[in-house]
Amino acid sequence: MRRVHVVGAGMHxxxxxxxxxxxxxLGAHAATAAMADAGVAPADIDAVYVGHVFxxxxxxxxIAMRVGLSGKPISNHENYCSSGxxxxxxxxxxxxxxxxxxxxxxxxxxxxxxxKGGVRPDPGDLDAAMGFIFAAGHALSARRYMRDHGASREExxxxxxxxxxxxxxxxxxxxxxPISLEQVxxxxxxxxxxxxxxxxPISDGAAAVVIASAEGMRRLSLTGPAPAVAACGLVSGTVxxxxxxxxxxxxxxxxxxxxxxxxxxxxxxxxVVEMHDCFTIAEIVRLEGLGLLPRGExxxxxxxxxxxxxxxxxxxxxxxxxSRGHPVGATGTAQxxxxxxxxxxxxxxxxxxxxxxxxxxxxxxxxxxxxxxxxTTVIMTA
Amino acid sequence: MxxxxxxxxxxxxxxxxxxLAVRCxxxxxxxxxxxxxxxxxxxxxxxxxATPLSPQGVVYSYTVVRQAPEGVATPYVxxxxxxxxxxxxLLSRLVxxxxxxxxxxxxxxxxxxxxxxxxxxxxxxYAFEATAQGASA
Numbered sequence: 001m002r003r004v005h006v007v008g009a010g011m012h013x014x015x016x017x018x019x020x021x022x023x024x025x026l027g028a029h030a031a032t033a034a035m036a037d038a039g040v041a042p043a044d045i046d047a048v049y050v051g052h053v054f055x056x057x058x059x060x061x062x063i064a065m066r067v068g069l070s071g072k073p074i075s076n077h078e079n080y081c082s083s084g085x086x087x088x089x090x091x092x093x094x095x096x097x098x099x100x101x102x103x104x105x106x107x108x109x110x111x112x113x114x115x116k117g118g119v120r121p122d123p124g125d126l127d128a129a130m131g132f133i134f135a136a137g138h139a140l141s142a143r144r145y146m147r148d149h150g151a152s153r154e155e156x157x158x159x160x161x162x163x164x165x166x167x168x169x170x171x172x173x174x175x176x177x178p179i180s181l182e183q184v185x186x187x188x189x190x191x192x193x194x195x196x197x198x199x200x201p202i203s204d205g206a207a208a209v210v211i212a213s214a215e216g217m218r219r220l221s222l223t224g225p226a227p228a229v230a231a232c233g234l235v236s237g238t239v240x241x242x243x244x245x246x247x248x249x250x251x252x253x254x255x256x257x258x259x260x261x262x263x264x265x266x267x268x269x270x271x272v273v274e275m276h277d278c279f280t281i282a283e284i285v286r287l288e289g290l291g292l293l294p295r296g297e298x299x300x301x302x303x304x305x306x307x308x309x310x311x312x313x314x315x316x317x318x319x320x321x322x323s324r325g326h327p328v329g330a331t332g333t334a335q336x337x338x339x340x341x342x343x344x345x346x347x348x349x350x351x352x353x354x355x356x357x358x359x360x361x362x363x364x365x366x367x368x369x370x371x372x373x374x375x376t377t378v379i380m381t382a
Numbered sequence: 383m384x385x386x387x388x389x390x391x392x393x394x395x396x397x398x399x400x401x402l403a404v405r406c407x408x409x410x411x412x413x414x415x416x417x418x419x420x421x422x423x424x425x426x427x428x429x430x431x432a433t434p435l436s437p438q439g440v441v442y443s444y445t446v447v448r449q450a451p452e453g454v455a456t457p458y459v460x461x462x463x464x465x466x467x468x469x470x471x472l473l474s475r476l477v478x479x480x481x482x483x484x485x486x487x488x489x490x491x492x493x494x495x496x497x498x499x500x501x502x503x504x505x506x507x508y509a510f511e512a513t514a515q516g517a518s519a
Contacts (some may be wrong), residue, residue, distance in 0.1 A: 116451060116452055117449055117450055117451040117452060117454075118449065118450065118451060120451060126390075126393065126415055126473075127473050129389060129390070129507060130460065130473050130474055130475055130507070131447065131450065131454055131458055131460060131475060131499065132460065132473055133447065133450055133451065135447070135449070136445050136447050136460045139445035139447075140443040140444065140445050140460070140461070140462055141443075143443045143444065143445060143487070144442070144443040144487075147443075147487055188448075188449075189446075189448050190447075190448055190449045191445045191446065191447045191448065191449070191460075192445050192446045192448070193445075194445075238421075239413075239417075239421035239422075240471065241411065241421075241422060241469075242469045242471075243442070243464050243466070243469055243470075243471055246442070246443065246462065246471075368415070368473070369413075369414070369415070369472075
């Protein structure tokens with residue numbers, strides 16, 4: 001497979017926007033920003049890959065026609081919260097395989113006008129019939145993690161405090177204000193023990209990257225720093241058997257292994273992580289599943305500053321889903337924007353010093369009786 | 383009088399309340415809900431008759447849901463319930479636990495019928511409630 005590079009990134013700030021800021025407006029903004037950042041014109045793009053969940057049929061084509069990209073191969077990719085990363089993976093395969101040299105990847109979502117009270121599985125799923133919502137699933141995980149590892153409510157809440165502190169430096173974040181531990185612990189309860197600030201918000205937004213092969217970069221005379229996409233892992237959950245630990249995170253371990261093996265590097269080589277912290281507890285158990293933190297110690301290490309900017313392993317310098325916001329189809333692509341900025345030294349006040357290798361993780365959806373639906377793991381190297 | 387209808391007759395029988403699984407004739411593992419192929423050994427299960435699950439369970443983890451999408455009344459209690467006999471874990475509502483102050487992990491529970499979220503929908507789904515021992519915990 002040919003080496004694939006990220007050559008430009010662009011975002012529309014995440015947030016809650018009025019109806020006239022449509023899915024198409026958001027996507028077009030991010031697409032043009034990424035092309036401008038890369039220094040390429042629409043005519044230079046060979047193919048377009050778009051990730052979204054609630055955008056309706058052919059949202060990618062609706063966006064592309066607004067920004068001079070009509071007529072090209074365009075495909076739409078849905079893997080719930082890992083849709084944006086799945087779109088990247090498909091583009092990476094195509095560029096790596098030599099099918100095309102330059103591709104645009106857009107993740108986009110308009111949620112605030114159509115989602116109320118939280119996202120849930122497909123209504124046909126048995127868990128959905130029982131009233132499963134994602135906040136409840138993570139609350140069940142948190143309650144069990146606290147019991148099994150003696151973690152405190154405050155240690156889990158600290159994930160939100162940390163990520164909000166990071167987002168103060170991210171102009172694309174929905175929330176750019178610090179938050180105190182007291183605020184998180186005393187917030188309105190959503191699903192015990194999790195409260196409002198343990199949950200990522202419902203958001204609108206878009207993020208896009210341009211990726212290219214070395215041939216594509218030569219053709220377009222692109223000479224700027226271009227981190228490599230060293231691996232894009234994708235796994236699905238397996239049917240659970242027996243009465244094991246719900247926080248075992250086998251699905252994360254398998255997704256991590258898929259990426260580590262392909263990239264030829266291990267968890268010890270990762271300098272910065274963009275983690276799918278849809279809920280505070282999720283960041284902890286997923287870092288453990290990936291082998292980035294020892295099992296059962298994630299909560300304590302978060303409280304100790306291990307995963308803060310300036311710590312040994314900064315996690316979510318962008319603010320993560322908790323404070324950058326979580327327009328579900330856009331999140332996976334926004335993580336790639338952040339790693340691109342981190343690995344090219346353009347992350348401003350949230351820059352991780354000497355970042356050489358980054359990992360981005362997304363988990364999308366749930367299927368009754370399994371440990372997940374889709375997990376993506378992207379490794380990028382400077 | 384006809385028996386109240388189950389929300390999903392392939393999964394749940396209402397009288398008496400019974401969850402329906404499928405036991406693989408090849409490897410012996412019980413799957414719930416039933417599937418076309420055994421997830422462990424891929425044996426064909428389509429023609430295999432349903433197996434009733436034990437109505438007795440133990441709470442593995444639980445949460446009180448206080449915010450939900452439109453049409454779902456809150457609060458309600460969701461739990462992972464372990465069925466030790468079949469070594470199966472399933473997600474279910476818990477009912478009859480009152481103010482929920484005690485830690486419910488490990489509480490014994492038994493299968494019952496419960497109404498749907500939509501008051502217009504007169505079908506029944508399943509839930510677990512505290513056994514006498516659990517209620518006094």
